[in-house]
Amino acid sequence: MQDIAIAVLESFDRYDPSQPFAAWAIGVARNQVRLYFRTLHRDRLRFSDSIIDLLSEDFSKISTSELHRLEHLQTCVDKLDARAKELCQARYSENQKPAQIAQWLGGSPNGVAKALQRIREQLKDCIQRHVQLDGGSL
DSSP states (O other), X not given: OHHHHHHHHHTGGGXXXXXXXXXXXXXXXXXXXXXXXXXXXXXXXXXXXXXXXXXXXXXXXXXXXXXXXXXXXXXXXXXXXXXHHHHHIIIIISOOOHHHHHHHHSSOHHHHHHHHXXXXXXXXXXXXXXHHHTTXXX
């Protein structure tokens, strides 16, 4: 995802403002995904170009309200305290299980799982507040 975001930023000067931004960004993402899978030629699992096209088509159908909720999610994550961000990073970016996180941070796996549950609730509430301020609903 970070590579895609960088690619979108680096190629932004080629974006035609008269065209939908989401469709253009998805096209950049599709090219990055293809490039990524070409570099994994030794890997047994590869997506064909037709599967990548189907995935990008589905992503292009994401509604504007869903995109706004994703933006609100980022805003809400930015508001988390350092420890909550650290837990989210370990669990969702690094795909660590609560037991691994507990070993790393000290504590119990159950305590980590409960903390993550509270963080998810906090994020959900924050997103709902932002959606309501926008005049929408979830």
